[in-house]
Amino acid sequence: MEPELRLESSLWVGNKRYRAVLTGWHFNWTEVDKKNREKKTISVPVAEVVGVEEGRIDVLPRKSVEDTDKDFTVFYVKRCSSGSSYGLLWRLGQTQFSCPSRVLRDQWTKHLRTALKTHSPLRPHRLLVFINPFGGKKKGRQTYHSLVAPLFELAGISSHVIVTERANQARDHLLKKDLTGFDGVVCVGGDGMFSEILHGLIGRTQQEAGLCENDPAVTLQPCPLHIGIIPAGSTDCVCYATVGVIDPVTSALHIIIGDSQPLDVGSVHQASALVHYSVSLLGYGFYGDVLAESEKHRWMGPLRYDYSGTKVYLSNRSYAGIVQYLPADPVLSSPRDRTRCLSGCSVCSRSTERLFHHSSDSASLHSSHYSQFSNDSEGEWVTVEGRFKCVSLTCMSSSCPKSPLGLSPSAHLADGTGDLILVWDTHPLGFLKFLYRHTSTQDQFDLPFVEVHRVKAVRFSLPSGKEVEAYEETGAMSGGIDEERIYVETVSRNGSQQQLTERGTEGEVTNEQKTADLFLCGLCCSKAPAVSVWNCDGEILPFTEILCRIHGQLVRLYARGIEDGAVVDNCSEENDLNV
Ligand SMILES: CCCCCCCCCCCCC/C=C/[C@@H](O)[C@H](COP(=O)(O)O)NC(=O)CCCCCCCCCCCCCCC
Ligand SMILES: Nc1ncnc2c1ncn2[C@@H]1O[C@H](COP(=O)(O)OP(=O)(O)O)[C@@H](O)[C@H]1O
Numbered sequence: 421m422e423p424e425l426r427l428e429s430s431l432w433v434g435n436k437r438y439r440a441v442l443t444g445w446h447f448n449w450t451e452v453d454k455k456n457r458e459k460k461t462i463s464v465p466v467a468e469v470v471g472v473e474e475g476r477i478d479v480l481p482r483k484s485v486e487d488t489d490k491d492f493t494v495f496y497v498k499r500c501s502s503g504s505s506y507g508l509l510w511r512l513g514q515t516q517f518s519c520p521s522r523v524l525r526d527q528w529t530k531h532l533r534t535a536l537k538t539h540s541p542l543r544p545h546r547l548l549v550f551i552n553p554f555g556g557k558k559k560g561r562q563t564y565h566s567l568v569a570p571l572f573e574l575a576g577i578s579s580h581v582i583v584t585e586r587a588n589q590a591r592d593h594l595l596k597k598d599l600t601g602f603d604g605v606v607c608v609g610g611d612g613m614f615s616e617i618l619h620g621l622i623g624r625t626q627q628e629a630g631l632c633e634n635d636p637a638v639t640l641q642p643c644p645l646h647i648g649i650i651p652a653g654s655t656d657c658v659c660y661a662t663v664g665v666i667d668p669v670t671s672a673l674h675i676i677i678g679d680s681q682p683l684d685v686g687s688v689h690q691a692s693a694l695v696h697y698s699v700s701l702l703g704y705g706f707y708g709d710v711l712a713e714s715e716k717h718r719w720m721g722p723l724r725y726d727y728s729g730t731k732v733y734l735s736n737r738s739y740a741g742i743v744q745y746l747p748a749d750p751v752l753s754s755p756r757d758r759t760r761c762l763s764g765c766s767v768c769s770r771s772t773e774r775l776f777h778h779s780s781d782s783a784s785l786h787s788s789h790y791s792q793f794s795n796d797s798e799g800e801w802v803t804v805e806g807r808f809k810c811v812s813l814t815c816m817s818s819s820c821p822k823s824p825l826g827l828s829p830s831a832h833l834a835d836g837t838g839d840l841i842l843v844w845d846t847h848p849l850g851f852l853k854f855l856y857r858h859t860s861t862q863d864q865f866d867l868p869f870v871e872v873h874r875v876k877a878v879r880f881s882l883p884s885g886k887e888v889e890a891y892e893e894t895g896a897m898s899g900g901i902d903e904e905r906i907y908v909e910t911v912s913r914n915g916s917q918q919q920l921t922e923r924g925t926e927g928e929v930t931n932e933q934k935t936a937d938l939f940l941c942g943l944c945c946s947k948a949p950a951v952s953v954w955n956c957d958g959e960i961l962p963f964t965e966i967l968c969r970i971h972g973q974l975v976r977l978y979a980r981g982i983e984d985g986a987v988v989d990n991c992s993e994e995n996d997l998n999v
């Protein structure tokens with residue numbers, strides 16, 4: 421602690437006298453009664469002070485209520501239990517202090533501001549904000565302007581706001597435009613919008629580092645800019661899994677105080693090309709089918725997933741496939757150890773050490789393991805083959821309001837691994853039981869037809885002859901087999917990421933749409949299709965045979981992971997105005 425940051429004096433809040441103390445890390449004020457007896461203390465970590473203003477201030481709308489030259493107002497984070505969610509809601513608390521003199525007031529504001537700078541080095545000064553006006557319930561713009569912008573203004577953050585006019589605008593901006601002076605990028609939208617930001621920032625960082633994203637063996641460069649998520653989408657799983665609640669004000673406060681949460685990212689490859697990045701769900705079978713079906717019902721908003729989920733469940737399909745995976749070190753953690761990755765997680769901290777201080781570890785991965793779809797399953801790769809209801813890979817728990825503990829409740833946000841969930845073909849009631857367990861604390865892996873593995877990489881392929889069979893079946897039904905096959909082959913030869921991830925501008929048919937059409941055409945015919953599609957964080961991938969490698973802590977979010985429920989709920993403290 422730097423001694424000059426310490427300050428102690430008597431201050432008044434209303435007509436009560438307090439003994440206020442600023443140490444390096446905390447700002448405390450304790451009520452003192454007329455007989456000098458100390459009563460309740462309120463303690464705010466300096467890192468959670470949002471701002472300090474002279475006078476008496478109100479926010480939302482912001483106005484100076486009274487500017488006596490002996491007063492100052494402190495804004496800070498307060499926690500409230502969220503009822504249904506596991507995480508805590510953050511709200512803006514404010515307390516108005518009166519000093520005996522103006523000199524003392526100036527001393528307090530100066531010291532508090534200096535302490536803020538010293539103890540929150542990652543607080544953003546300038547942010548680039550992308551708003552998807554069509555995400556979720558289409559309230560992104562309103563949410564940002566009414567709830568988030570006033571808080572940014574209060575905290576002295578300047579923001580450059582872009583309301584997107586087309587899909588991939590945010591990604592393209594991040595790939596090409598000047599980003600000098602920005603500390604972070606904020607995305608107002610859902611997981612799809614987050615994915616755009618992710619692709620833009622990872623791509624830009626690799627471009628600048630001269631690294632080739634197409635090569636799964638390359639150790640990618642972590643992104644220097646932080647990402648903030650203001651949830652305004654349908655699933656909002658990345659926000660829920662990293663903050664614990666879906667709440668724009670909570671997320672805005674995490675951004676303001678410069679919280680930092682690293683996140684693992686999977687890179688998905690086909691042949692020698694990068695196809696997509698994934699953080700929440702890379703799913704084949706059920707989740708792929710649900711996404712393909714739901715794209716037809718976008719107009720339903722977030723409900724489209726429940727409708728399509730039920731429809732796909734009732735169609736009771738399973739798919740043949742070969743899954744190969746590279747297991748992670750079982751000594752470090754296990755997907756069934758019943759732990760949860762919480763704020764300050766020790767498994768993730770140890771991984772930081774391993775990921776960034778022993779780069780020779782990752783060098784050992786630069787072997788033929790990543791040579792695309794080679795048949796050698798030498799080394800540690802494990803191969804399983806059969807029929808699956810679904811094959812899912814997630815880099816984190818993927819908790820969301822639908823499933824508060826997530827696809828893999830013990831997965832870690834930043835341990836450099838993903839959890840591979842294999843659900844073997846089973847009777848419909850068994851599968852329903854599996855799905856239903858996601859909504860409660862019951863263990864969805866404790867079923868005889870379910871396996872879960874903590875992995876560093878996964879490869880998926882179709883049993884020999886299946887792919888041709890698949891296209892022939894669908895082609896026979898649609899009458900368009902030749903055109904489709906040529907199209908897929910052309911794209912894979914070009915290997916252009918731009919082409920692979922571009923989503924439709926009007927009048928033009930993209931890969932995803934073609935793949936979805938090809939697949940959906942199978943849905944409406946009596947014969948079940950032999951192949952499903954991959955759902956990659958809400959995008960349909962145009963390939964079936966893929967390789968995914970997990971990159972530890974490739975990006976950082978303005979978040980801190982889910983806070984332990986034992987953290988005090990200080991919502992109803994006396995003397996504070998809850999804004
Ligand atoms: C019976 C109840 C079953 C509930 C099962 C819940 C499982 C939920 C797991 C959710 C994992 C979420 C992973 C995140 C994926 C997102 O990246 C991604 C994109 O999100 P965005 O549109 O916001 O941009 N979202 C998705 O792909 C959505 C996947 C959602 C699947 C939901 C499935 C609901 C299933 C309902 C089945 C009901 C069966 C009833 C039978 C009578
Ligand atoms: N202005 C826009 N018009 C159409 N699509 C957009 C626009 N901006 C972003 N998108 C795309 O919309 C998709 C869904 O966005 P998202 O914010 O995740 O909402 P949701 O959670 O409802 O799917 C994303 O894939 C994103 O690329």
Ligand SMILES: [Ca+2]
Pocket residue numbers: 684814815816831832833834835836837838
């Ligand atoms: Ca992980």
